[in-house]
Amino acid sequence: MLHEILLALSGHPSPLLKNDYSAPGSASVLSPPERDLLRTAGHLSDLHCNLLGYTAQISASHSSVICRAVSTAISSIHLGAFQKKVLQVEDSILRKDAALVGAYDIVPLTAVISEFSGWTRRLEWLWDLVQFMYREDKDAPCPAAKLIDKLRSELQTGYADIHETALSLVRVAETAWLKQVSAWVLYGRIPVLGDKDFFVRRSEAGGQAYLIEPSLLPSFVTPSTAASMLFIGSSLNRVRTRGGIDPSDTGLGHLPSQLQELSKLAFPLNSATFSRSITSIRLTLSRTVLQKLLPLAKVLEMLKILREFFLLGRGEFAMALTQQADEKIRSRWRRADNIAYQKRDGLGTVVVKDGEVAAVLARTWAALGSMQGQHADEDEALELARDLLQLSLSKSQPVPPTSDNNDDGQRTASSIASTPFRNLLFSVPVVLTLQILSPLDIFLSPSDLQIYTSVNSYLLSIHRAHLRLTDLWKITSLRRHHPPPPRPPYGGTRGGIARTKLLRDRWATRSSTMRSTWSTSSAAIFFLSETEAYLQVEIVEGLWDGFYSWITGNDESSGPKPNHPSVSQKMLAAHISNPLQNATSAFPPASQTPQQSPRPHSHDPQTLATAHRLYLRTLVRRLLLTQPSFTDPLYELLVHVDRLAALVHRLHGVWTAVDLDTDEGVVDAFSNLDAEEADVRAGLRDVEAKVKRGIADVVDVLRSLSVDTAFLASLEDGLDGRGADDADDGAGTGTDDVDDEEGRYVPRRVGGVDRLLMKLDFGGWFDGGSPVPERRGRGREGFVCEWGV
Template identity: 55%
Template sequence: MLHEILLSLSGHPSPLLRSALPSSTNTTATTTFSSSSSTAISPPERALLASLARLSDLHVHLQTSSSHIAASHPSAICRAVASAIDTLHLAAFRRKVVDVERTVLTEDAALVGAYRIVPLTAVVAEFEGWGRRLEWLGRVVDLVVVKGEEGKGEACACTGAAAIDFLRGELLTGYRDVEELARGLVAVAEAAWVKQVAAWVLYGRVPGFGEGDFFVKRRGRVDGDGEEGEGNAAAEEYGCEPGLLPGFVTPATAASMLFIGRSLNQIRTKSVEDYNLRGSDHLSTQLTRLAELRHPIDSAAFARTIADIRQFLSRTTLQRLLPLSKVLETLQLLRDFFLLGRGEFAMALTQQADEKIRSRWKRMENLAYEGREGLGNVTVKEGEVAAVLAKTWAAMGSMQGEHADEDEGLEVARELLRLTIAKSKVSTPGPHSAEGGLTAIATTPFRNLLFSIPVVMTMRIPSPLDLFLSQLDLQTYTAINSYLLSLRRANIRLTDLWKITSLRRHHPAPPGPPYGSTRGGREKVHLFRQRHAARSSILRNAWATASAAIFFLGEMEGYLQTEVVAGLSDGFHRWLTTGEDEQRHEHGTSKQIQTSATPHPADTDEPPDDDIWLAESTPPQPPSLSAPAGQTHPHHDPQTLATAHRLYLRTLVYRLLLAQQSFTAPLYELLVQIDHLVALVRRLHSVWTAADLEADAGVVDAFVDLEREERDVQREIRGVEGRVKRGIEGLVGELRRLEGLGGLQSGAAEMGEQRGEGAEDGEGLGIGESGKYVPRRVGGIDRLLMKLDFGSWFGRDGRGGDEIDLDDTS
C-alpha cells in the first residue's frame, strides 16, 4: 500500500488512491469501490488517503497541462511559465516523494517506527503545505491553458502580459510559500518578455516566435505619402498594442520602445550607412543593462533603462541620421505652407482654385442648352487639383522673378507637398493614439470650401523625418491648414469685390463733342448717372455687410496668425535651438503671462531696455548667434523632439479654437454664407452688364429674363446679408462665452499642457524642469474681443442706408 501511494504521488494514477476520493471530488475516477477494497481501508485511513489522492490528481493534471502549454501555446511567455512549473516546482515535488521513499527504505526513525511500521499520518505530514502550492499552480495553469471555443475552430489563449500581471498580483496573497512560487514564475515570465524586448530595442526586429503576443504590431508597408504600398519605396510601419503590455510598463516607456525599434528597423531595412555605428559595444553594453534588471521589474528602473538605450542610440546613430538643421528646415516648411506663414502661397492657391472653378462653369455655360444635363462635368478631378498646385508654384515663382531659383524652401515644398482630394478613410485626429494624445479636432469640414469638394494639403514624409513626424501629426497640420486657409480665402474673395470698379464706383463722363454738348447727350449722361446711383443704393447694404465681414475676418486672422501661430512657432523654434525659451519673459509675452491667476515666478522679471520695435522687426538669428556665449546647441533625441512637437500641436489646436465645435460650426456656416454673398454680387454684376448691353447696344439674350433674374438676385442678397450679420453676431457672442469660461478651462488646460497631463506620451513636461519644452502662453480671447467692436450694428434691423459706415473704405 505504501509503495502504491508513493507511485501515485510520483504521477502514476493508482486505483487505490482514486477509490479513496469522495464522489464529489473524484472527477477522474474510472474505477469503483470493490467489496474487498471497501473492507480493507478503514474510514480514518480513507480520510488520510483522500488528501494524498488530491495531491496525486493535481500532480497528474499539472504535468499534462504544463506539457501541453509548453508544446502548443502561442505565447512564448506562457510556454516559459509552463516549462518552469514542470521543471522547477513539479520536479521539487517529485524530489520530495523520492526523499520520503529514501527515508522509508533506510528505516529512518523520523518516519519508520518500531517493528518497521510506517504510520500513514506521518507520510501525510511529510507532504503538508504541498496541497496549497499545487492548487495555486493549478490556478496558474488554468489561466494560461488554451481552450477551444465550442462551435468554433479558434482558440482562446492567455496573453503573456496578462500572465505577468496575474503573477505579480499573486505576490501579495499573504502566504509565504505562494509568494515564493509566484516570485520564481514572475522572474521566468519577465525574463522571457525582456528577451523579446531586447530583440526589438537592440536589433529592431519583431520576435520570430510569439509575434502575436508581442506589443509591437506590423501595420503594413507605408510609403512617404502615408498610403499603403509595396516594394522598396515602402517601409514597414509599426504600432503599439497597449493591451499586450505588462502593467509595469508606462505609456511613455512603451512609446520609447516603439521609437527605438522603429528607428533601428528603418536604419537596417534602408541600408543607411550609419547602421554600422551600432557595433558590438552597443549590443553588449545595452544587453547588460537589460540583464541587470531585478525581478519583479520596477517600473521606474525599466523606464530608466529604456531611456538610456534611447539616448545612447541617439548619440551614436540618430544624431547623424537626423541633424537639427534638417528638423528646423522641416518645421519651417510646415510653418510657411501649412500654417500659412507665407501669405503669397494662400493668395496664389486661392486665386488658382477660383480660376479653375470659374473655367469649369464657363465651359458648362458655353454648352448648348440641350446638353446641360451632365452637371457631373463640373466636379473637379484629382488631376485638376494637382494642376492647381502646380500653377500655384508657378505663380509664386513669377512673384519672385529672377530670384525664384534661390528660394530653397519653395523648391523643397514643390517636391514634398501634395494637394489631393481627401479619401473617405481620412479622419480627423482624435484625442488619443498609440504614440501620444492629441487634442480632439472639431469635425467641421473646412476642407470642403476651397473646391466645394474635400481637398486637403498633405506632405510626403521622407526618411528620416518620420522619426519625429508621424502621419497623425501631419493630419493635424492638414486640419489646421484647411481651417486657416478657409479664413484667408473668404477674406481674399471679399476684398476682390472692390476690384470690380464698375460695380463699386462708376461716374460716367459726358460723351465727347459734338454729341456731348447736345440735349440728347446730356440726357444720356443723366440717365447713366441715375442708373448707377440706383444700383449703388441697392448694393449699399451689401457693401456694408461685406466690409463688416472683412473686418471680422481680418481681426480673426490677425489674432490667429500673429498672436497664436507666430508666438507658439517662435517659442518652439527657440527651444529647439537653445534648449530654453528665453523670450517667454520679454516685453510682449510677459503681458500675456501676467494675465494668468498663477504667474510663474520668473514672469515678474523686468523686461529688457532693448528697442522692442527693432526686436519685432529683426529676423531670428541662426542658432550659433542666438545661443549665449560658450553654450553649445542642445541635444534633443528624436523621441524628445516628437513628444515636444506633439505638445506644440496640442497647444496650437487649442489656442486656434479648432477644438471648439461650438465655434467652428457657426464659423463654417458664416464662410459658406460669405461665399454665397460673393457669388450673388458677382451674378448681379453680370446681370447688370447684360442689361446695359441690351439697353445701350441692343444685344438681347432671348433665353434670359434679365428683370426677373435681377429681382431674384436682389432678394437673395437681402437674405444672405441678414445671415452673414447674424453669423458674425453669433460668433462674437460665442467668443464672449468662451472668454467667460476661459478663467477655469484655459488655466486647467494650460497646466495640463505644460505638465503633459492627459497625453499618453506622458513625458512629464513641467515648468520647473530645465530643458523641457513648455509652450508659451499666447493668445487671449479678451484681446480679440477688444478689437471686435461693431458698435450698434447688431442692434439694428439690417435695413436702411445709414446703419454702418464701413463702406467708406472704398
C-alpha cells in the same frame, strides 16, 4: 498501502486513492479520519498528475515563448521539488526515522500526510495558473503580457509560500520577455520565436513602419517606455536596411554598455528603473547613429516647410492658391455655359477632377516663381515644397495607425471637429498633403500630417473668405459712377445734361441698393480680419516661435520679457519721439544685434517627435478646432460669405448687361434682366441677414466658451509639458526620467478667447440693435462712395 500512496503522490494514478470509501460496504474497512487523509492524498495526487500532463503539453505546443518558459519552470522546479519531497519521505520511512516510524515499525498515516501539508495550497495555485495558460482555443492563446501581470499581482496574496512561488515564476517570465526585448532594442529585430506574442508588429501598410499592440504589453511598461522601445527598434532596423551608412556605425559598437545596462535590472522589473534603462539606450543610439541618419538640420527644414505652407507662414502661397482655385472654378462654369443646352449633362461638366486640382497647384508654383523673379531658384524652401507638396481630392478615409508611439497624435487627429472646411476651396473635398520621405518618417507620422492638413483647410478657408470679400472693392463700377458723366463741351448741351441726369439717377438707385451690402461686407471683413489676425499672429506665430526657440536652444516659453520691448514697440517709440526720424533707427546696431541662429540643442529624434505632438495638440486646441460648437457656425458663416460674394459678382454682371442694353443697344433675347436683377437683389437681402446672424452666432459661441470651465481647463492641458494621459502614468512627454526636466518643451501661453472677444464684441450690432453706422466720404478717385464701419 503506504507504498501505493507514495507512488500516487509521485505522479502515478492509483485506484486505491480513487475508491469511494464513503460507501456503506467500506465503512468497516476505514475510519472517517483515515478516509479524510486518503482524500487529501488523492487530491494531491490528482493535482500532481494534472500538472505534469498540462505543463508538458504547454511546453511543447504553446505559441508564447514566455508561457513555455513558465510551464517548464513549474515542471522542473516546483513539481521537481514536490517529487523530491516524496522521495525524502520515502527515505525517512526506509531509514525508520523516529519522526515518521513509531513502535513496532508502525508508520502513522497522519504523519505521512502531514509532511505534505504545505504543498496543498501551492499545488492548487499552480493548477489555477496552468489552467490560466492553457486554452483549448488555439486562435486565442494566453498572451505573455497577461501572464506576467497575473504573476505580479499574485505577489500580493499575503501567503509566504505563494509569494515565493510567484516570485520565482515572475523571474522566469520577465527574463524570457526581456530577452525578446533585447533582440528588438539592441539589434532592431523582431524575435523569430514567439513573434506573434511580441508587442511590436510590422505595419500592414508595409515598408519599414512598425506599430505597437498595447494588449501585448505588460502593465509595468508605461506608454512612453513602449514608445521609446518602438523608436529604438525601428531606428536600428532602418539603419540596418539603409544603404550608405558605415556598418561600424550601426550601434553595435555600444552593445557592451547597453547589455550591461540591461543586466543591471532586478526582477521583478521596476517600471521607473526599466524606463531609465530604455531611455539610456535611446539616448546612446541618438548620440551615435541617428545624428548621421537624421540630422537636426533636416528636421528644422521640414518644420519650416510645414510652417510656411501648411500654417500659411507664406501669405503669398495662400493668396496664389486661392486665386488659382477660384479661376479654375470660374473657367469650368464658363465652359459649361458655352456648351449647347442639348449637350449638357447635368452638373457633370463642372465636376472637378484630380488632375485639375494638381494643375492648380502647378500654376500656384508658377505664380510664386513669377513673384520671386530671377531669384526664384534661390529659394530652397520653395523648391523643396514644390517637390513634396501635393494637392489632391480627399478620399475621406482615416489614416491607418502606424505605431503606438504616435497614439497621442492619433487622439489629437480624432479630436478635431469634422466640420468640412476642405470643401470650401473647390466645393469638393480637397486637401494639401506632403510626402514623408525616409528618414523623416522617424520624426513625422501620417497622423501628424493629418493634423496639419486639417489646420491648413481651416486657416485657408478663413483667409479665402477674407480675400473674396476684399476683392469686391476691386469692382470699380459698383463703388463709383461708371461710366462717368460726359465731359464738356458735350456735357453742357441738352443731350449731355440728360445723359448726366440719367447716369446720376442710375448711380443713386444702385448705390442705395448696394448700401446694406457694403455695410454687411465691411462688418464681415472686420470679423474675418480680426479672427484671422488672432489665429495667425497670436496662436500660430506665438506657438511656433516658442517651439522653434526650444529646438534651437533659445527657449523663451514664458513669453517676451517686459523689460525688453519688441521691435514694433521700439519703432513706435522712435516715431513718437521724432516723427521725422527714420524708423530703422529703432533697430540696434549690427554689433548689438542678438544672435539670430543660436547653436541647436542636441535633442534626440524621439524627444523632438514627442514635443512636436505636444505642439500640435496645443495648436489644435488653441485654434478652437476641437470645438464643433464653434467650427460649425463658422463654417456656415463662411458659406454665406461665399454666397454673398457670388451674388455681388452676379449682380455686377446683370447691371453690366443692362447698361449694354440701355446705352449700346446690345440685347440678350434669352434673358430677362429685370427678373434676374430682382432675384439677385432678393438673394442679397437674404444672405446679408444670414451673414449678420452668422457673425452673431459665432460671437455668442465665443462668449459661452469664455466662461466654460471645462474648455478653459483643456486649454491649460499640456502647458506643464505633460498631457492628461501622461500625468496619469508619470511618463511625461515620452522622454522618461532620464531626460532633464529643464529641457522639457512647454508650450507658450498664447491667445485666449477673451482677447478675441474684446476685438469682436463692438457696439450693439451683434446684439440685434441698430446696424453699424454708415459714413459718407470720398474715395481715391474723387467720387462719392459709402461704406460701413
